[in-house]
Amino acid sequence: MSRQARELTPKEIDEWHRAADAEAAASRSRDDRRYTGNDDEAFDEQSAVASRASMWSKTGPAYFPTEDTTDELFPGQYTVEYSHGRGIYFRRKPINIDRLLILPDSTTEEIVEGIELFWEKKETFHELGFLWKRGVLLYGPPGGGKTSTLQLIAKKIIMRGGISVYVKDPKMTAEGLEVLRRIEPDRPIVVLLEDLDSITEKHGEHDVLAMLDGELQIDNVVFIATTNYPESLEDRLVNRPSRFDIVRQIGMPSPDARRLYLSTMSKRLRKDETELERWVEASHDFSIAHLKEMIIAVEALEQDFDDVVDRLNKMRDDTPSSEDDYDREFGFAPTPPAGRSNQIREVARPRHR
Numbered sequence: 001m002s003r004q005a006r007e008l009t010p011k012e013i014d015e016w017h018r019a020a021d022a023e024a025a026a027s028r029s030r031d032d033r034r035y036t037g038n039d040d041e042a043f044d045e046q047s048a049v050a051s052r053a054s055m056w057s058k059t060g061p062a063y064f065p066t067e068d069t070t071d072e073l074f075p076g077q078y079t080v081e082y083s084h085g086r087g088i089y090f091r092r093k094p095i096n097i098d099r100l101l102i103l104p105d106s107t108t109e110e111i112v113e114g115i116e117l118f119w120e121k122k123e124t125f126h127e128l129g130f131l132w133k134r135g136v137l138l139y140g141p142p143g144g145g146k147t148s149t150l151q152l153i154a155k156k157i158i159m160r161g162g163i164s165v166y167v168k169d170p171k172m173t174a175e176g177l178e179v180l181r182r183i184e185p186d187r188p189i190v191v192l193l194e195d196l197d198s199i200t201e202k203h204g205e206h207d208v209l210a211m212l213d214g215e216l217q218i219d220n221v222v223f224i225a226t227t228n229y230p231e232s233l234e235d236r237l238v239n240r241p242s243r244f245d246i247v248r249q250i251g252m253p254s255p256d257a258r259r260l261y262l263s264t265m266s267k268r269l270r271k272d273e274t275e276l277e278r279w280v281e282a283s284h285d286f287s288i289a290h291l292k293e294m295i296i297a298v299e300a301l302e303q304d305f306d307d308v309v310d311r312l313n314k315m316r317d318d319t320p321s322s323e324d325d326y327d328r329e330f331g332f333a334p335t336p337p338a339g340r341s342n343q344i345r346e347v348a349r350p351r352h353r
């Protein structure tokens with residue numbers, strides 16, 4: 001049965017990936033290490049592949065030694081890379097899709113449901129004469145759950161037997177997507193652009209626009225982008241349907257969302273409703289990152305609950321500066337004993353523009 005014929009389970013996907021990794025590891029020989037100095041590097045160079053090749057891949061009049069051939073990529077998350085020896089290729093990334101949550105009362109629910117509906121509308125798009133594609137831009141404060149939303153959408157497409165592509169270089173990704181679409185014309189694809197402002201700053205807005213709606217456009221795809229600073233993006237990128245058709249804010253988790261996250265991640269809180277409600281009330285306006293630190297600090301590191309909440313509130317509301325007095329406390333270090341000062345202090349990253 002084709003991997004795309006039914007919805008897959010996380011266990012099945014994990015087993016496929018483990019089998020593929022084990023097979024690749026078993027095939028590594030001493031000859032490989034002559035060509036790559038690091039066992040963790042990609043073995044995509046022709047010289048290294050040749051040391052364990054068992055068949056040929058054919059490109060025009062050229063025949064390249066290779067280990068195996070496949071008609072389709074494993075369901076999973078990939079980046080598009082480039083090798084001087086082999087050209088464009090897809091590298092599978094590890095992704096833990098088992099414990100991702102759709103938090104209630106949030107934009108995440110609406111976005112995920114909207115994309116699920118999109119996958120059912122192929123005939124309608126084609127009858128109207130449009131490409132079957134969609135673009136979504138999520139913005140909001142750091143820690144609000146934008147990255148979790150990206151991974152949830154990736155989880156959904158992977159369980160459909162599809163492909164999630166994480167963008168490192170938009171120009172290279174556009175070329176890789178065009179290759180992928182030629183080989184697998186009907187494979188559903190989600191393309192993830194995390195921190196879109198950083199991508200455009202590093203690679204240029206032109207390459208991002210070309211990937212979204214340039215000459216290498218592909219069908220059957222959803223582009224999902226996130227940014228903490230939508231004001232730093234040009235209008236021709238943000239306010240142009242067909243590039244990003246939906247622009248939505250992801251805010252801080254609601255009380256119901258915090259309750260679900262805390263009870264899912266902590267067995268103790270799941271069994272103690274009174275204590276859980278205490279945590280929910282104390283974590284007002286906390287991000288997912290703050291909730292995670294609450295659990296780690298209290299449950300794993302056995303720190304005092306009130307001290308942890310007070311520290312996280314200070315971190316949230318007050319940004320440290322190099323001009324601060326040294327008796328001010330930030331970060332994870334406890335208050336030093338009398339007569340001593342903190343030698344290492346947490347410094348906030350400057351606001352990206």
